[in-house]
Amino acid sequence: MPRDLVRSAFITPKLKKQKITGSRSVLHLDMDAFFAQVEQTTNPALRGKPIAVVGNKKRTVIVTSSYEARKHGVKTGMTMGEGTRACPDLIFVPGNNRKYIDTSVKIINVLKNFSPVVEVFSIDEAFVDITGSLRLFGGKEAIGNSIKKRIKEELNLTCSIGIAPNKLIAKLASDMEKPDGLVIVNDKDIPGLLEELPIEEICGIGKKTGKKLRTLGIETLGELGRYPASILKKKFGIIGERLHYMGLGIDESPVVPMGDENPAKSIGHSMTFPTDVDDREDINRYLLLLSGKVGRRARRHGCLGHTVSLYVRFSDFTGIGKRHTVENPVNLDNDIYSVASKILDTLEVDKPVRLLGVSIANLIYNGKQFPLFKNERRDFLLTDAMDNVKDIFGEDAVTYATVTEWPSEAGVISPAWRPNGPRRVDPK
Amino acid sequence: MEFKINQEELLKGLSRTQSIVEKKNTIKILSNVLLKLSGKKLTIEATDLDVGIRGSYNAEVISEGGVTVDAKTLFEVVKQIPEGTSIHCKMKENYWLELLAGRSVFNLVGLSMDDYPEVPSFEGDAQWKIEPDVLKSMIDKTIFSVSHEDMRYNLSGVYMEMLEEGSRKKLRMVATDGHRLSLVDTDIDGDFPLSKGVGVIVPRKGLMEIRKILDEDDDTVGMRLEDNSLMIKKGNVNLVMRLVDGTFPDYKQVIPKSSDKSLVFSTEEFARTLRRVSVVSTDRIKMVKFHISTNLVEVSSESPDMGTAKEEISVQYSGDELEIGFNVNYMLDILNVVEEEKIKLMFLDESSPGEIRPLEDKNYFFIIMPMKI
Numbered sequence: 001m002p003r004d005l006v007r008s009a010f011i012t013p014k015l016k017k018q019k020i021t022g023s024r025s026v027l028h029l030d031m032d033a034f035f036a037q038v039e040q041t042t043n044p045a046l047r048g049k050p051i052a053v054v055g056n057k058k059r060t061v062i063v064t065s066s067y068e069a070r071k072h073g074v075k076t077g078m079t080m081g082e083g084t085r086a087c088p089d090l091i092f093v094p095g096n097n098r099k100y101i102d103t104s105v106k107i108i109n110v111l112k113n114f115s116p117v118v119e120v121f122s123i124d125e126a127f128v129d130i131t132g133s134l135r136l137f138g139g140k141e142a143i144g145n146s147i148k149k150r151i152k153e154e155l156n157l158t159c160s161i162g163i164a165p166n167k168l169i170a171k172l173a174s175d176m177e178k179p180d181g182l183v184i185v186n187d188k189d190i191p192g193l194l195e196e197l198p199i200e201e202i203c204g205i206g207k208k209t210g211k212k213l214r215t216l217g218i219e220t221l222g223e224l225g226r227y228p229a230s231i232l233k234k235k236f237g238i239i240g241e242r243l244h245y246m247g248l249g250i251d252e253s254p255v256v257p258m259g260d261e262n263p264a265k266s267i268g269h270s271m272t273f274p275t276d277v278d279d280r281e282d283i284n285r286y287l288l289l290l291s292g293k294v295g296r297r298a299r300r301h302g303c304l305g306h307t308v309s310l311y312v313r314f315s316d317f318t319g320i321g322k323r324h325t326v327e328n329p330v331n332l333d334n335d336i337y338s339v340a341s342k343i344l345d346t347l348e349v350d351k352p353v354r355l356l357g358v359s360i361a362n363l364i365y366n367g368k369q370f371p372l373f374k375n376e377r378r379d380f381l382l383t384d385a386m387d388n389v390k391d392i393f394g395e396d397a398v399t400y401a402t403v404t405e406w407p408s409e410a411g412v413i414s415p416a417w418r419p420n421g422p423r424r425v426d427p428k
Numbered sequence: 429m430e431f432k433i434n435q436e437e438l439l440k441g442l443s444r445t446q447s448i449v450e451k452k453n454t455i456k457i458l459s460n461v462l463l464k465l466s467g468k469k470l471t472i473e474a475t476d477l478d479v480g481i482r483g484s485y486n487a488e489v490i491s492e493g494g495v496t497v498d499a500k501t502l503f504e505v506v507k508q509i510p511e512g513t514s515i516h517c518k519m520k521e522n523y524w525l526e527l528l529a530g531r532s533v534f535n536l537v538g539l540s541m542d543d544y545p546e547v548p549s550f551e552g553d554a555q556w557k558i559e560p561d562v563l564k565s566m567i568d569k570t571i572f573s574v575s576h577e578d579m580r581y582n583l584s585g586v587y588m589e590m591l592e593e594g595s596r597k598k599l600r601m602v603a604t605d606g607h608r609l610s611l612v613d614t615d616i617d618g619d620f621p622l623s624k625g626v627g628v629i630v631p632r633k634g635l636m637e638i639r640k641i642l643d644e645d646d647d648t649v650g651m652r653l654e655d656n657s658l659m660i661k662k663g664n665v666n667l668v669m670r671l672v673d674g675t676f677p678d679y680k681q682v683i684p685k686s687s688d689k690s691l692v693f694s695t696e697e698f699a700r701t702l703r704r705v706s707v708v709s710t711d712r713i714k715m716v717k718f719h720i721s722t723n724l725v726e727v728s729s730e731s732p733d734m735g736t737a738k739e740e741i742s743v744q745y746s747g748d749e750l751e752i753g754f755n756v757n758y759m760l761d762i763l764n765v766v767e768e769e770k771i772k773l774m775f776l777d778e779s780s781p782g783e784i785r786p787l788e789d790k791n792y793f794f795i796i797m798p799m800k801i
Contacts, residue, residue, distance in 0.1 A: 326579065327576040327605075328605070328607065329713070342579060364713055365732075368799060368800040369607050369713070369797060369799050369800075370607075370779055370797045371606055371607065371797065372606055372607055372682050373606060373677055373681075373682060374681065376606060
């Protein structure tokens, strides 16, 4: 028998075992005061000063504040008045989502240099499974430091990183030495770490669940782990079991890389407006903006959609959605817009609109047909040219005139935000 | 209202109405057919307000009158009755229709004929006439190019206009869905009532109904344009359809003027090649690539999930090498209706419209836009 076959016979079981016990290394990256940092980086005048990023609307609240502002007690969710009271020198900066998204994409690209398994968790957070990259880059600490260094050098931003055997603990770890931290938690450290930690500190236990757990006499994660799982199950149902594992620091959930999942089933964007909109003209402009986002993403993935869906949420949080299937699949901004707009015509919009969502589904991955008529061909070529400009100069480089004059993009990006793929973006 | 009729005669009349009646059921009476008795004839009418049909059939009229009943139900009932049976129908109270056939008795719910919309009737003489075979061929060559998109209302039918060449008058039919175009001309007998360059758009559904009755016999088709409707008379059947209210795009602008490359294929073999190669494609829209080099065309298709397919065709070609993609279904739609043995594919480059014509110039041709590779 050739020698390496013999050897492989011995190696395989070990590899197998490793897989079963699932000794993983998961890295969690969390940008420090992301929006505020981006603003400070792009505008040197703001550096070192207490700033707060707010939405553009009148009824806005503070979305993020710089660490300088946090020192004075400025907190996310405060109104502008409350912010000024806490810190009289506070500078308010209206949020610019497009800038953040652009930066976020760049950060994700940095992460992809270290492992293909990157899960975007929100605009400023990502998980990376570095189990397979450890040897390549010289271990956990080296990877953590290299990522921090590259983000600092390329984007002039700081971040906090946690590296742990699973996502749950990694996320916890990244939060432990903010800002600009790097915390590595090994298996053996987990029990000690969780023992005294208040239950609300962990991702997944909010105020409501926390309150319920406290009525059971559970104050810390250590106590949660020791608490009988059966009672948790009775009390919380299916989540009970997960809570039990959370207390033990166990989390089997894999890092799901973007783009590696099944081919996207739909591509969509939605957005909550800074103020409710009832003017059809304004609604149309948002519709174009959203259609443009959907179209760009579809073209990037080389796909077209046979079905266009529109979702409208009104000021009273009621919503209505409708879809329309077209014979020839679409991915040009204007084509998506015109179908979405036709759908809107058939909907009864008698209340101010709070949110609009546009998506295409029934995707096909080839088949871009040149249009026969000249005016349509112009559209086609124009879109192509715009895409080329965006490819070179970034997503912000060129857009429609009706959209540029838009002073008030919503100030917050939802945790569901993903740079690409089928997840619908749903800013709150 | 009471009559007796032969099963075959009634079935023939009802089957003509089946694809016309409203299927969505938004207005109940539109899913009904109208049965009306006058003289020695039974008239059967159906309409969805866009297309209407009226046919008259031999029946033994016992007492005059009329009623409407669900088209689908009545058709299914009559279909199940054995051929040759005499069917006896009678309207009872509250518009119930009693139908007796052999030992079977059916009582069908009906509605008053007074509520049935009036289907305009073909009155006066035909303005122009056309032989059924000629019209059939014109419809077959154009209808597949009609857009299925309800967004593109002005493309949802076949454009008809008249051309004058000296003393000869020609009827031209053009259809396009924005990606391909069919054009066919034919001599007509009579007068198209619109002036030169002014055409009408005949809806697809109406054309399909015309197409159906063309197969029945050789009676000449008479046509009339009146009040935004096209009326057709053939034998005992009248069809009327509301014209599409829209402006047909300037189709002449897309007819290529300078296609410097041309390839000749055997229609049949070319179609077979395309069908074979396109098997390897999972998408709803199947693209085939043509790699054209000196005296050789390589037709290929690929799908990431299934693999690749390739076939070579020898041709006479001496121009630049190039690669061009086409929607294979568009190609096959065309090849299916070409009667001539050889076709000519002409084009300028990989993003300009291509043209398919019979090798010997005929009265028709097609334009097809390539796909982006």
